[in-house]
Amino acid sequence: MPSxxxxxxxxxxxxxxxxxxxxxxxxxxxxxxxxxxxxxxxxAVRAAWEPLCExxxxxxxxxxxxxxxxxxxxxxxxxxxxxxxPAHRGRLARDPDxxxxxxxxxxxxxxxxxxxxxxxxxxxxxxxxxxxxxxDPLVTADEIRQELAFSGQIPRRSRTG
Numbered sequence: 628m629p630s631x632x633x634x635x636x637x638x639x640x641x642x643x644x645x646x647x648x649x650x651x652x653x654x655x656x657x658x659x660x661x662x663x664x665x666x667x668x669x670x671a672v673r674a675a676w677e678p679l680c681e682x683x684x685x686x687x688x689x690x691x692x693x694x695x696x697x698x699x700x701x702x703x704x705x706x707x708x709x710x711x712x713p714a715h716r717g718r719l720a721r722d723p724d725x726x727x728x729x730x731x732x733x734x735x736x737x738x739x740x741x742x743x744x745x746x747x748x749x750x751x752x753x754x755x756x757x758x759x760x761x762x763d764p765l766v767t768a769d770e771i772r773q774e775l776a777f778s779g780q781i782p783r784r785s786r787t788g
Contacts, residue, residue, distance in 0.1 A: 646674075693705045705719070706722075707735055729770065731745075732778060
């Protein structure tokens with residue numbers, strides 16, 4: 628087991644493939660506690676962001692840090708976390724970044740036949756959103772609605788009728 632002194636330095640974290648693999652391994656380690664997970668959200672350890680946020684079973688303190696994180700990469704990865712409570716993921720329906728909202732609308736990864744729907748308020752936010760001035764032109768509100776329609780996150784009771 629590596630000792631604390633054998634951990635990669637901040638300068639080597641971004642340049643070493645081995646250090647990146649090491650950080651990704653820690654990010655998905657179920658024994659990594661909240662303190663470790665919160666440290667992995669720092670900008671010097673970007674290699675850990677996606678595996679931690681997209682695949683991790685995160686405690687409440689880490690979920691709150693992820694939802695408030697300044698990087699859309701972190702929030703977008705969490706938007707696809709299949710282990711996350713849909714109520715937590717649903718809070719991203721009002722995210723300022725359209726790509727984060729699109730990832731939320733696309734649903735959790737890996738895809739499953741039994742997707743737990745997002746909360747009604749999150750669905751309404753995504754389904755009724757309009758494009759506005761200053762919005763990201765790469766993803767429109769209509770494209771986000773299309774992602775949501777194919778994701779399985781809209782309950783059947785809402786689709787009939």
